[in-house]
Amino acid sequence: MSSSTSGGIKPKHQRLVLLVIALVALVGAGLLAAYALSNQASYFYVPSDLVKDRPEEGRAIRLGGMVEKGSLKTRADGVTIDFVVGDGKARVPVRYTGITPDLFVEGSGVVAEGRMEGETFVADNLLAKHDEKYVPRQMGDMTAAQAKEVVAETK
Amino acid sequence: MSEPAPKRPGLAIWLPLILFGAFFALVIWGLVRPADREVASAFIGKPLPSFALEAAVEDRPGLATADFKAGKPKLLNVFASWCVPCAIESPQLAALAKQGVEIDGVAIRDRREDVARFLATNGNPFARIGKDDLSQVQLAIGSSGVPETFVIDGKGVIRYQHIGEIREEDMSLILEKLKEAES
């Protein structure tokens, strides 16, 4: 063992300086995080919120609701789909390019991550909200009341 | 502890504990919040919608709203033969039936022979079983999946909704809710 003697000069402030540096850095991190969070966190909307209080164009948000029956259309490229998400009060057209999740079907709940572009919500990612353990896939014909309920659940 | 005498106030030393306290408060709040996550609550305290379902199996009658107005609390179990967790809760349902609880079932999107086979393997605790091929009743009573179990009081009012299978640890809760529904 080389340094068992802990003697020597013990300046009072080194500890204090270290502590202050650490605190400043952490408080800085906190402020930075708070600032970034207020700008970057993506808020959750249901269609009626979206219509009432439209978020600025291009801001990342999430949209939750029911995929309206009969609204799902695939474009000619075979990978871009258009559908309408509704919550019983309002409807929002959604465009998505990509492979849909297994549990994504008309009439079921969905959470789409993306942004508004004009009147259309452009989704980067779809999360099907459907517990495969409990609900059979073919269960498609839900009522508007049920739709609202799933919306409540998908939050 | 023996020597509290700190040389200087050193408030910073307590900062981690304070932060941890804030974290703790936040998650406690998060844990007690689940009430608003349940889809169910909206239907509790509401009367059952009116329905009349035909029988799902031959040896049990069908199910209608009027069956729940006999003055005694009952359980309404929403199940399906294709549902794995429904098989898991069958011992608990059997135990409840043994204790004299009347359980009525609604088979969701099922075929007669499948229901019969399901009941033959897992036992049949039901007094009546209705067949709900379009999930109409299921949706009308605010159930979004199977299995779910509702406590219905003697006047046909929904008093409690249990989402998912009834596990052994849920038994006392169900019995308690049944007792509450008596009053």
Next chain:
Amino acid sequence: MIAEIGLAVLWMAAALALLQLFAGISALRPGGKVLAGVVRPLAVMQGALVAVSFLALIDLFLETDLSVKLVAANSHSMKPFIFKLAGTWGNHEGSMLLWVTIMAVSGGIVALVEKRLREDTLIATLAGQAFVSLGFYAFLLLSSNPFERLPEPAPDGMGLNPLLQDIGLAFHPPTLYVGYVGLSVAFSFAIGALVTRDVGPAFARAMRPWVLGAWIFLTIGITAGSYWAYYTLGWGGWWFWDPVENASLMPWLAATALLHSVSVLASRNALRAWTVMLGVIAFSMSMVGTFLVRSGILTSVHAFAVDPERGSFILALLAIYIGGALALFGIRASTVTEGERFSPVSREASLVFNNVMLCGILGIVLLGTLYPLLTEAFGAKVSVGPPYFNPVSAIFAIPMMMVMTVGPLLRWRKDNPGRITATVAVPALLAALALLAVVVFAPGIRLLPMLGIAVGIALAVASWFPLRGRNLRRTPINVWGMVISHFGIAVALLGAASESAFSTERLAAMNVGDVQSVGPIELKLLSIEPVAGPNWTALEATVSASYKGGEPVTLHPQARTFSSPPGERTESALHTRWNGQLYAVLGNEGEDGRWQMRFWWKPFVPLLWLGGLLVAFGGLLALLGRVAKDIKRLRVFDKLAYRKSRLEQLK
């Protein structure tokens, strides 16, 4: 019978842990010396008993004993052997038993081999370890007994979640667990040292191998988890800042900080209170992570059995242990005497910088993870993703990595910056050149990957400088460890930056026979056929891929359907070349009969995980180096003690 033995042995172990706690406490009181001798044997026995209990559970799973509830609920007689084995810990009860097992066995090992530490500190440590494991024993025995029997044996098991039926994932959680629980040992050492006010180099040396070991496992676990998410989710990404991922990252960040501060304490006797604090924080993060994952308080893309009630149990344990430890820290920290001092230009100072930056990132990740919960308290539903985490953590990570190029070259205590300017100029120049090259040859790259490439190249070169002027054969193995770990960080950073800057993607609906291209690769869909596995069926695409017109290779992405229990999963196909990876996913069939296919060409992306493994390998070398040194030192001590006792006898 085996289940009963397992349960009985588990109860006995819990009783021993209780004894260990009380013996430890009374041994630390004046006049309690009598009991001091029993603490170590108790810890060893407790570890052995729990190990027996865990082996019993493994045996039940391998036999598929369907009269045991846990087996019936999580296994299936048809399941392949390796997944039966993995089924042991692929569920809540089994994983908690694994947790307790690792905890008790590590306690036993500490009791068996730790001889450097003051005896009273060691006893306090073991008592602390017993106290922590008691909570988990209570959790297991009272609310999640893994050995519970069914009234009647089940006809067959329920299977295992198909998402979890994956060889990588089978060994991923236990790897992380070893890491989490390894940090509990560091936590107990910190508590022990606080109780006896024995925070010094001996404490740091005793704690270091445990921190290193836990850190190695966490590194491997995170690397493997990232790779798993990469190929199994089929989204082409490798890190999603998902709560479950953050739950494993946060302990790693804390452990990395602890690792560095422990070496300052061990070699320079500085940063005493800070190291103790980090010891507490590191284990807190393990428990916070476990809590967040298990309670389901935050939703995640990773499938996980979730139960708020279990969550509250873990939260209660968290409150007792972490709240208690932080309170103890508050009371005792001011009595921890000041360590050695150092100048702002010194290796200590660079390590302090590293620690502060790591803690900054930790804070940012924790805040971002909890933020959705926080805003929900005020009625707004938000989610926080890469747009927050990436830039904000980079603000701390990039300066930290810049200091990493310099720190290991500095001398302890005080250094003259002029001494190393010439050396540091080389990587600085390289970074500048790389930056220039990227700007000229690949304009339009975003800022973060650009900085990542520049800093990564500088660090990849500079990480080898500590070996300069050394005789490579005589260089201690732990120095090699540090060099390789730092190099690994640079490699991983380069992989990540390259993935983010240069990936190309192609999404298309294809008929059989259609040709598409992604980056330098030409692809042809040859066929789509059904295939069957042991408990799944799948549609399998055969795709031939040719790199710049060269010899084609075939890939087989699948869409699998599992039978017991039912579920679906995409199985992406990967083709790895020295300079990148092709990633192929089979999607759904369209109404017109075309198949959705998604391809990515990701240049140098394997460096990411290679880097992670290098980091872990460096850690392993460091651990071996430290342990070898410790053994040597112990031998010398033994000899000295022997001579001393001989001398006394002669007197």
